[in-house]
Amino acid sequence: MKTLHKTLALLALATSSAAFAADFDTLDVNGDGAISKSEASVSEALMSQFKELDTDGNGELSKQEYSKA
Numbered sequence: 217m218k219t220l221h222k223t224l225a226l227l228a229l230a231t232s233s234a235a236f237a238a239d240f241d242t243l244d245v246n247g248d249g250a251i252s253k254s255e256a257s258v259s260e261a262l263m264s265q266f267k268e269l270d271t272d273g274n275g276e277l278s279k280q281e282y283s284k285a
């Protein structure tokens with residue numbers, strides 16, 4: 217349930233603003249220091265740039281990669 221609540225909070229955040237509403241730590245739901253595709257999926261804007269931002273192509277966005285958004 218905790219995860220669901222966080223997801224709902226993220227969805228509210230993501231829809232409340234046009235750009236990347238949430239900051240890195242908020243998007244990194246599991247706290248592993250990277251934003252996975254499923255974590256990025258709360259933001260359509262982020263998803264649309266995910267491939268471009270993932271410069272090392274490991275399928276996750278590091279803080280450094282995300283900071284270029």
Ligand SMILES: [Ca+2]
Binds near residue numbers: 245246252255
């Ligand atoms: Ca993560």
Ligand SMILES: [Ca+2]
Binds near residue numbers: 269270271276277278
């Ligand atoms: Ca990456």
